[in-house]
Amino acid sequence: EPEVTQTPSHQVTQMGQEVILRCVPISNHLYFYWYRQILGQKVEFLVSFYNNEISEKSEIFDDQFSVERPDGSNFTLKIRSTKLEDSAMYFCASTLENRNQPQHFGDGTRLSIL
């Protein structure tokens, strides 16, 4: 069964540094998402992306965050200047279409900011 894959599985970064989290969505999917899960808390929506544009973003997704689909397969989340509170699991998800098809999640990247 096709999977969403995320790399790296664990990223350790110094505060203030830039970090890029990478995702390869399921190949024929068209809608892409990033979610965040702080340790022990619920999964929170960050951003949705379709047709090379952000469709919706949450309050968490401020100017320090950006997303990109640099080629036909990758979907990236960049945090420009990381803060301690950015430490969390980041999950990528994708779906074929956003009205009737469920989202499929990757196993996440654990981001640790020191």
Added chain:
Amino acid sequence: GENVEQHPSTLSVQEGDSAVIKCTYSDSASNYFPWYKQELGKGPQLIIDIRSNVGEKKDQRIAVTLNKTAKHFSLHITETQPEDSAVYFCAASLYTDKLIFGTGTRLQVFP
């Protein structure tokens, strides 16, 4: 915006017993309600979902019920097994777009 409450936060059952997890949502426009299972170190895995035009859906040992009037939906797991032990999240959304998750329920099934 949408808010999803989930109870209980932890649930311990004996193998073979049933487990019920309940969620309430705030936005009456929400029409899609998935349940995800998250095992340690893994991403959320969809186990069952229900749309607002259906009151109940069943898949083997797992069922979900929806009460649109009360804005409640519940996950029912029958004949629980140790491999059912995980964190379960409910979610609500308009269609299958941005998911708003509940706070999660840690289910432990004891042999």
